[in-house]
Amino acid sequence: MIYPWLQEPLARLMQRPPAQALLLSGPRGIGLSQFARQVAQALFCARPQAQGLGCGTCTPCQWFGAATHPDYRLLEPESAAAPPGVEGASPAGLSDSPRASPGSAWITVDQVRELSDFLVLSTHQQGYRVLVVDPAEALNPNAANALLKVLEEPRPGTVFLLVSHHPARVPATILSRCQSFKLALPPTPVALAWLQAQAVAAPEQLLALAGQAPLEAQRLALQEQGVRTAWLEHLVAGQLTLIQLSEHTAKLPLSDWLDWLQRWVFDLIEFKILGQARYHLALSSSLARMSERLSLFDLLAWEKSLREARRLMHHPLNPRLLAEHLLLPCFSTA
Numbered sequence: 001m002i003y004p005w006l007q008e009p010l011a012r013l014m015q016r017p018p019a020q021a022l023l024l025s026g027p028r029g030i031g032l033s034q035f036a037r038q039v040a041q042a043l044f045c046a047r048p049q050a051q052g053l054g055c056g057t058c059t060p061c062q063w064f065g066a067a068t069h070p071d072y073r074l075l076e077p078e079s080a081a082a083p084p085g086v087e088g089a090s091p092a093g094l095s096d097s098p099r100a101s102p103g104s105a106w107i108t109v110d111q112v113r114e115l116s117d118f119l120v121l122s123t124h125q126q127g128y129r130v131l132v133v134d135p136a137e138a139l140n141p142n143a144a145n146a147l148l149k150v151l152e153e154p155r156p157g158t159v160f161l162l163v164s165h166h167p168a169r170v171p172a173t174i175l176s177r178c179q180s181f182k183l184a185l186p187p188t189p190v191a192l193a194w195l196q197a198q199a200v201a202a203p204e205q206l207l208a209l210a211g212q213a214p215l216e217a218q219r220l221a222l223q224e225q226g227v228r229t230a231w232l233e234h235l236v237a238g239q240l241t242l243i244q245l246s247e248h249t250a251k252l253p254l255s256d257w258l259d260w261l262q263r264w265v266f267d268l269i270e271f272k273i274l275g276q277a278r279y280h281l282a283l284s285s286s287l288a289r290m291s292e293r294l295s296l297f298d299l300l301a302w303e304k305s306l307r308e309a310r311r312l313m314h315h316p317l318n319p320r321l322l323a324e325h326l327l328l329p330c331f332s333t334a
């Protein structure tokens with residue numbers, strides 16, 4: 001699987017013989033790391049496809065997929081989750097001795113030294129030897145110096161793939177050894193079509209919020225889903241008072257929770273009439289309980305008040321009072 005916007009760049013890149021050191025740069029949220037791994041796999045593949053992709057079925061591809069290819073290494077910060085991104089931040093652990101603390105956001109000289117056997121011994125498969133450095137701006141100065149030594153005199157068949165979202169932060173000595181390959185944000189229709197295929201709701205808004213980077217938009221969508229799930233749990237658990245639930249709700253974006261509540265009430269009505277839900281399939285027992293307590297007339301009135309609130313959404317409102325008003329039927333004991 002390759003992201004659709006990366007297909008053409010991969011095909012273009014694989015048309016030419018690989019550079020000994022390649023700097024793959026581009027914005028966050030477009031899949032640059034995956035791209036570097038796909039380039040590596042394609043270099044190992046015994047039967048690369050016409051579009052430059054690895055076949056996925058040959059022995060080297062299978063090794064690669066299982067993260068056991070003997071001629072491949074990935075050099076990344078010990079805490080890959082926290083890349084050093086703060087403008088003007090200075091690399092921690094400059095001395096590298098003793099070893100940088102676990103979870104360092106930097107690639108340390110020890111990590112580079114650990115690769116010395118890999119970089120000098122002959123390859124297992126008589127093919128390429130590939131080292132991905134991701135991200136290259138995470139190399140601290142000592143690590144960059146150590147890497148520079150092997151970049152200057154690489155063994156034949158060695159390919160260095162450096163990934164960077166901030167090429168300006170990669171040491172110039174390293175940059176000067178690399179060919180550059182830049183990736184851009186995908187065209188909006190391509191990104192939108194992909195987000196829609198991933199069943200992301202409101203893809204236009206999220207893509208705009210993510211600065212046009214589709215993977216970032218997807219991440220935001222998942223985050224939104226988490227907030228919604230937590231809110232729904234409060235709604236159905238019945239452990240909060242009306243005031244507490246309203247306070248919690250009023251802190252969320254109005255258009256979001258109105259939308260969630262409208263879907264919830266829609267399901268209550270469906271449940272009342274048809275005995276089944278459209279949106280909240282996993283919550284039918286909660287729907288049954290709440291729809292039991294409310295008459296169809298109450299539910300329809302609730303649904304109407306939600307529609308009115310949506311219509312007036314852009315007028316100044318007191319969010320707490322509005323939430324209290326619209327959530328009141330949840331607390332009906334009739």
Ligand SMILES: [Zn+2]
Pocket residue numbers: 044045046047048054055056057058059060061
């Ligand atoms: Zn293959």
